[in-house]
Amino acid sequence: MPTEARLLRLLTWLSPAFPTGAFGFSHGLETAIRDGAVDDTRSLTAWLAGLIEHGSAWSDAVLVKAAWTASTAEDHAALDDVAELAEALCPSLERRRETMAQGEAFLTAVAAWSPPPIVRAPYPVALGAAAGAAGLPLEPALAAWLHAFASNLVSVAVRAVPLGQSDALQVIAALEPVIVRTANRAAASTLDDLGSASVVSDIASMRHETLDGRLFGS
Numbered sequence: 174m175p176t177e178a179r180l181l182r183l184l185t186w187l188s189p190a191f192p193t194g195a196f197g198f199s200h201g202l203e204t205a206i207r208d209g210a211v212d213d214t215r216s217l218t219a220w221l222a223g224l225i226e227h228g229s230a231w232s233d234a235v236l237v238k239a240a241w242t243a244s245t246a247e248d249h250a251a252l253d254d255v256a257e258l259a260e261a262l263c264p265s266l267e268r269r270r271e272t273m274a275q276g277e278a279f280l281t282a283v284a285a286w287s288p289p290p291i292v293r294a295p296y297p298v299a300l301g302a303a304a305g306a307a308g309l310p311l312e313p314a315l316a317a318w319l320h321a322f323a324s325n326l327v328s329v330a331v332r333a334v335p336l337g338q339s340d341a342l343q344v345i346a347a348l349e350p351v352i353v354r355t356a357n358r359a360a361a362s363t364l365d366d367l368g369s370a371s372v373v374s375d376i377a378s379m380r381h382e383t384l385d386g387r388l389f390g391s
Contacts, residue, residue, distance in 0.1 A: 228371025
């Protein structure tokens with residue numbers, strides 16, 4: 174597949190317009206905003222950078238790589254094992270619903286190109302499996318995945334803080350080196366590198382389950 178075609182496919186699959194329902198989930202960020210832990214560009218940038226380098230986004234990037242590797246090797250047993258592990262790693266009920274709902278929606282939509290190599294999986298495993306089966310390169314897929322993760326949560330903050338569009342772009346620009354650095358690190362990772370140090374975010378996702386008048390599903 175030409176490089177341009179691979180880029181277009183990644184842009185499409187990880188576009189905000191791709192029907193995964195990502196706009197409906199805040200990954201616990203709504204709770205942090207309600208608590209005042211995130212209320213401006215500085216605090217949002219720090220929150221997201223922590224998730225990308227040391228938290229759930231890092232673990233998801235490792236899972237994308239593992240799923241991509243299994244799919245590229247056509248090792249369906251290993252791919253199923255990665256999917257089972259990814260589901261078990263979810264720290265809260267809402268995080269599990271978030272990743273499983275988005276994974277199901279992604280696999281349904283991506284079938285427009287070709288049948289995905291797995292029928293049920295958390296979102297990062299679904300993306301990694303589909304990218305591997307389509308022959309998409311790993312490093313760009315990881316960078317696109319992390320960028321989509323960050324962009325969605327910035328969009329949440331635009332609606333919930335609220336932040337202006339200029340502020341949102343400042344956050345995304347500040348996260349570029351973090352995303353590139355983490356994508357490169359994840360490309361060389363194994364499942365032994367799984368691990369999260371974003372306890373505050375995990376607790377926020379648990380507390381979101383009982384949040385009054387919430388806007389988002391997680």
